[in-house]
């Protein structure tokens with residue numbers, strides 16, 4: 330089964346939020362249980378990116394690229410970039426993978442590849 334990252338959709342006005350917010354940014358709906366979860370699209374366009382060379386010691390890679398991607402539904406998400414030579418505006422395709430692993434915890438996040 331493919332892993333998903335979810336956006337939160339206001340049950341009153343339909344506005345999508347990612348990451349989770351306690352208050353709807355469009356209609357001000359304050360009820361935390363008044364949101365439906367909706368899987369984020371995986372494909373999008375690379376808006377900008379950077380490469381981090383000084384990572385914390387528990388990362389087992391020398392450097393890491395991070396990108397901000399505008400997904401097909403217009404939402405923006407930060408994710409790891411596994412693209413050999415990234416270019417602004419290029420099409421990318423995401424997968425939900427483990428992005429950081431400590432002894433007892435695994436953190437999942439979006440990892441983008443060339444589309």
Ligand SMILES: [Zn+2]
Nearest residue numbers: 339342353356
């Ligand atoms: Zn709302």
